[in-house]
Amino acid sequence: MAERASILSRTIATPVILGLLLTAIALLALLMGSGPFNQTIIDIFIRVILVVGLYIFIGNSGVISFGHIGFTCLGAYMTAWLTIPPPMKKMALPGLPGFVLEAKLPFWVGVPAAAIFAALIAFFFGKILMRLSGIAASIATFAMLALINQIYSNWEDVTGATSSVVGIPINRSIWPYFVATLVAVAIGYAYSISRSGLALRAARDEATAAAASGVDIPKERLRAFVISAFVMGGGGALYAHSVGVVTPDTFYLGLTFISLSMLVVGGMGSLSGAVIGVVLLSTIIQILRLFEKGVALGDTVLTIPNGVQEIAIGVIMIVILMRRPAGIIGNREVGWKGLRKA
């Protein structure tokens, strides 16, 4: 019997190709060299991080979570608490504990701290939520999102309630975002080939049989939940540093909808689907935004009404779900010789 090649060597092409795609996008930004375009690329990187975070839990477990953007909120505020200059914090957020008020940490400390904080909170939520399955689990994650949103919208002297928290140090270089995106893809890949990832995909296909195979389903789900929250929290922190301002409603239904759409369009069951879904939809959104502002075609300026962008995303999602219910990439991953089974 021939010795089978290791999982790593059979699948490593996927993260390498996705990494190359992301590198190409970064180089594109470098070539264009303009400020606004840089910001666009940074937005794409952050979305890739968020959607990969969603993939880790949703893709492997098959449980749709509406709550993950809550972890993004936790991460964004955590890095705000740690990195805003102390004088500003004392004015705007006087309720923070003393040592946080005095802290002035660099953003490369704030982001990992935010990710760890989100993972910690996910652990406590997950202890309860991961016992649920199917639609009950999805509704419960939605309740979690609402809960986090309500707390952050009302805790005046710690979160500034619904008003914007400003003064978060802004980082406009694309490189930290690029590196973080590569790290997120690496985490997503590592989880998907891990023991836990395999066990969770088995439970997604057939929960009863997975239990009969010795799989502790709530435990494996909890692992994926915490790891994905880590990525979502880190993504939220990076978002905060990309624009310098956060409000609770930035991390609510709108962002939940768009990030879930990207995952579904690309293909829920694959890491490649997550990354490619973002790149594709982001490109379409950018083009539509351009047209909303007006594009000169010869003598006439072509303008489309505001809101077309959101409508278009909705329509694209419905069409893709009708044509390819498993998304563009489906349950497969990119490899050197085209697509292979995930």
Added chain:
Amino acid sequence: MAQTLAADMVSVAFEGLRALSDVTLEIPAGRVTGLIGPNGAGKTTCVNVLTGFQKPSMGRVLLDGQDIGGLPAHRVRQAGIARTFQSGRLFADLTVHENLEVTGVGLGLSRREASRKADALLDWIGIAPLSERLAGGLPYTDERRVAIGRALMLEPAFLLLDEPAAGMSAEEADDLSRLIHRIALEVKCGVLLIEHNIGLVLKTCHSIYVLDSGEIIEFGTPDAIKASEKVRHAYMGTQTDAEGEIL
């Protein structure tokens, strides 16, 4: 390795309906024990109780005398009691090889170790050529054999098979009978075989329990069961003459 798995005065009630009443049975290691009975007799419920999928309303499940009645299903598997399902239940989006690997991982192996064991077992069963096929697209009989392979990973002490021959031809059922014997002899498993194919049960089992309306009505060697008036009665009462004749 554990020597006996037993149900001790087990009863299960579903909202008034009594699916099992005071069922006592024993599955010894290294032997094939049959469990037969008409549709709805409670055979699957019995397997569910023995594997942690159904809590008994009364009674105990004993693994070498120790009560394991409260353990969740995955812990029961980790304790060495494996099962297959009447409806197959393979992991459709995973390959055959991965289906087996899942059990290895569920039982604490690394993926590399699990993968190696899966390959060895697929070879042993004789379905290595199916390794890379998606489990979702397999024909019926292959599906059954993959399910047995998945359950056999890491050589469980007990293997409970819920209608593994359903839909098989006579020839395929013969192959299955041989496989079950090898499992009892070479893996030294205690096998519980549930089947409607009475011929297969009589040929394969060392001893047989007969369940009817949730109660064990007979226990004995294949010859004794063949001769039993009670068994004939139970089957004639609920099933077609054709199946009565097999006895």
